[in-house]
Amino acid sequence: xxxxxxxxxxxxxxxxxxxxxxxxxxxxxxxxxxxxxxxxxxxxxxxxxxxxxxxxxxxxxxxxxxxxxxxxxxxxxxxxxxxxxxxxxxxxxxxxxxxxxxxxxxxxxxxxxxxxxxxxxxxxxxxxxxxxxxxxxxxxxxxxxxxxxxxxxxxxxxxxxxxxxxxxxxxxxxxxxxxxxxxxxxxxxxxxxxxxxxxxxxxxxxxxxxxxxxxxxxxxxxxxxxxxxxxxxxxxxxxxxxxxxxxxxxxxxxxxxxxxxxxxxxxxxxxxxxxxxxxxxxxxxxxxxxxxxxxxxxxxxxxxxxxxxxxxxxxxxxxxxxxxxxxxxxxxxxxxxxxxxxxxxxxxxxxxxxxxxxxxxxxxxxxxxxxxxxxxxxxxxxxxxxxxxxxxxxxxxxxxxxxxxxxxxxxxxxxxxxxxxxxxxxxxxxxxxxxxxxxxxxxxxxxxxxxxxxxxx
Amino acid sequence: xxxxxxxxxxxxxxxxxxxxxxxxxxxxxxxxxxxxxxxxxxxxxxxxxxxxxxxxxxxxxxxxxxxxxxxxxxxxxxxxxxxxxxxxxxxxxxxxxxxxxxxxxxxxxxxxxxxxxxxxxxxxxxxxxxxxxxxxxxxxxxxxxxxxxxxxxxxxxxxxxxxxxxxxxxxxxxxxxxxxxxxxxxxxxxxxxxxxxxxxxxxxxxxxxxxxxxxxxxxxxxxxxxxxxxxxxxxxxxxxxxxxxxxxxxxxxxxxxxxxxxxxxxxxxxxxxxxxxxxxxxxxxxxxxx
Numbered sequence: 001x002x003x004x005x006x007x008x009x010x011x012x013x014x015x016x017x018x019x020x021x022x023x024x025x026x027x028x029x030x031x032x033x034x035x036x037x038x039x040x041x042x043x044x045x046x047x048x049x050x051x052x053x054x055x056x057x058x059x060x061x062x063x064x065x066x067x068x069x070x071x072x073x074x075x076x077x078x079x080x081x082x083x084x085x086x087x088x089x090x091x092x093x094x095x096x097x098x099x100x101x102x103x104x105x106x107x108x109x110x111x112x113x114x115x116x117x118x119x120x121x122x123x124x125x126x127x128x129x130x131x132x133x134x135x136x137x138x139x140x141x142x143x144x145x146x147x148x149x150x151x152x153x154x155x156x157x158x159x160x161x162x163x164x165x166x167x168x169x170x171x172x173x174x175x176x177x178x179x180x181x182x183x184x185x186x187x188x189x190x191x192x193x194x195x196x197x198x199x200x201x202x203x204x205x206x207x208x209x210x211x212x213x214x215x216x217x218x219x220x221x222x223x224x225x226x227x228x229x230x231x232x233x234x235x236x237x238x239x240x241x242x243x244x245x246x247x248x249x250x251x252x253x254x255x256x257x258x259x260x261x262x263x264x265x266x267x268x269x270x271x272x273x274x275x276x277x278x279x280x281x282x283x284x285x286x287x288x289x290x291x292x293x294x295x296x297x298x299x300x301x302x303x304x305x306x307x308x309x310x311x312x313x314x315x316x317x318x319x320x321x322x323x324x325x326x327x328x329x330x331x332x333x334x335x336x337x338x339x340x341x342x343x344x345x346x347x348x349x350x351x352x353x354x355x356x357x358x359x360x361x362x363x364x365x366x367x368x369x370x371x372x373x374x375x376x377x378x379x380x381x382x383x384x385x386x387x388x389x390x391x392x393x394x395x396x397x398x399x400x401x402x403x404x405x406x407x408x409x410x411x412x413x414x415x416x417x418x419x420x421x422x423x424x425x426x427x428x429x430x431x432x433x434x435x436x437x438x439x440x441x442x443x444x445x446x447x448x449x450x451x452x453x454x455x456x457x
Numbered sequence: 458x459x460x461x462x463x464x465x466x467x468x469x470x471x472x473x474x475x476x477x478x479x480x481x482x483x484x485x486x487x488x489x490x491x492x493x494x495x496x497x498x499x500x501x502x503x504x505x506x507x508x509x510x511x512x513x514x515x516x517x518x519x520x521x522x523x524x525x526x527x528x529x530x531x532x533x534x535x536x537x538x539x540x541x542x543x544x545x546x547x548x549x550x551x552x553x554x555x556x557x558x559x560x561x562x563x564x565x566x567x568x569x570x571x572x573x574x575x576x577x578x579x580x581x582x583x584x585x586x587x588x589x590x591x592x593x594x595x596x597x598x599x600x601x602x603x604x605x606x607x608x609x610x611x612x613x614x615x616x617x618x619x620x621x622x623x624x625x626x627x628x629x630x631x632x633x634x635x636x637x638x639x640x641x642x643x644x645x646x647x648x649x650x651x652x653x654x655x656x657x658x659x660x661x662x663x664x665x666x667x668x669x670x671x672x673x674x675x676x677x678x679x680x681x682x683x684x685x686x687x688x689x690x691x692x693x694x695x696x697x698x699x700x701x702x703x704x705x706x707x708x709x710x711x712x713x714x715x716x717x718x719x720x721x722x723x724x725x726x727x728x729x730x731x732x733x734x735x736x737x738x739x740x741x742x743x744x745x746x747x
Binding site for chain 1: 495496497498510513514515516575578579580581582599600601602603604688689690691692693694704705707708709710711712713715
């Protein structure tokens, strides 16, 4: 009898608890009819399931103002879609990739993740960490997005571009004039660059600023200089999978050119003991005349040194490949994770980021060009940024760092450039180093090598 | 009786379960991961294949070699800490201030220390400016940009930071030694050197052993911070260490299985020294008890 009473009490308790524990979503419709018109229940945002989209991102570092823009964009979106809220986590440069890889291993983390272009995005498709977004975004939207090719693999698109990040050579017209160089006709060929170095040295100005201690600039130099004898990024992808050799002269020439710049005294002497940022500061503080820079920083530098001290040029040419005279540009962007419960909602938000109002607001907030051709170009008033926009849209070329294995970037480009500036390796040795690193990468990671081969096709 | 025999395990069970969950499970997972490799996106068992790959990787071998070179900091750190502790024990004027000053670096975060020394050791940094100013410009070097100097420079910083801990350990032990021992030696005519050799060092023996083992573990598996902040492993892998190699393999090159294999090796080597340290502590406790 006693046990029967216990069982009945337990059942009664459960009967009370179950409705109390029900999800809030089931409660909303019960109240909704009184407030929402019966004809349009689907449109009534208050009735929709509450959704929280988590965004892990990076970008404030190279496009100051991005955070304010993103906060405003999320607020506007929530205003229009009250059931959708956001949690945005700004990652540091060093945690961006590790944090996402940990999340991918656990299949738990953001719904929307920031990615650099090319392999930085595609390798996450290979590990099923992100999903293709072609079907989630209206076809006519894609016509407006720039640099989409960086995120395409296996006939699908694995992300949405956000803003453009290009690599001009930035120079200080005042220092050029001081050295007897014409700021209106900056060096266009390699020989002219070497002459410019001599003239700048003669007036005690550091010709080109750099810092390679943290490695990153080594990758930039590879992308900026190694391209010139080649016609396509595929040449490097083929060499990485063993279909060509990095010891061939057309692949080692850039090491020789870099050595030439070093021997000619073009760089700051302390390049080996400075980080990239510290090298960049030499230019911004007026101590160096040129910088292999990034156009996302232009507006910020102008605040410090003024637009009148910023001139732009393409990398002086030494090669005759189709990549020799292009403007290196990549689109930083977004991907949607495979574990997200709300892929369509995430995609809708990415589309919202590309509405003309948001695209224009982006440019006004950051001074950085959006990866969308709907930007109102009348907003671009600075001639330097007009120049960048023209280069972006007429002669944009791939950032090679996005099309090679990250091991090659780190162990051959980063390390090789450091060795070159330390005086410890020759052009041939560095070509061999690159070849060896790629052979090792293929041996250690045959799956990735096979994926790279598919990517080339 | 049977019940009593198992009773302690019953009480220990919650803690054991917690320990297994927190430490045991990750270690087992790590070992399993180190024996697998993805093939067609699916992890397959490859036995010791990952370990074989590691020993063919010149960057890994360089990292191991650098860790071994870093072991050279251990005798220097221990010796320096010993000398400084002895001087402070002599109660030289202002010894309390010196003790605090020496211990201060140990309290500072490694990232902050690395950052400050990065600036000091730049080619155009404070040290070279100073050398130039005092007419010793010939000694100015590219401390962090040179492949031959970068590792010794990092070693210097490790010693600078770690020595304070040794000083405090040694000093604490010396202060607990009965003064009569020193007095007796002096009465017997021992000079300063003999006093240190026959009284101070024997009294410090167990603490020296402890600090030595701790320092070895530090340079084998706790130097990531120094290297990451000061050199990022460069120039050209000249300061690559196994911890940084694990980080790069796992998080930059997306090769978790190889990263796991290095971690297992690191765990084994460090485990040997941890075991050694525990044995020493056991011996020390026994010594004290007797």
